[in-house]
Amino acid sequence: xxxxxxxxxxxxxxxxxxxxxxxxxxxxVELSKAQAERLTRREVI
Numbered sequence: 001x002x003x004x005x006x007x008x009x010x011x012x013x014x015x016x017x018x019x020x021x022x023x024x025x026x027x028x029v030e031l032s033k034a035q036a037e038r039l040t041r042r043e044v045i
Contacts, residue, residue, distance in 0.1 A: 005032035010045040 007030050016023045016039070023029065031039065039045045 005034065007031065008033060008036050010036055010039070012045055014044045016044050 009028060009030055012023055012025055012027045012029065015025055016027075029045075031045075036045065
């Protein structure tokens with residue numbers, strides 16, 4: 001039985017490109033915990 005990944009909201013500290021879409025500094029994004037951890041390590045959020 002798989003459950004949906006928990007979602008967290010984050011605000012970008014650096015510009016970020018995702019699937020060809022440029023996200024500006026300050027954009028609010030919704031991420032899974034795993035995505036948020038990766039972007040935190042890269043200091044994007």
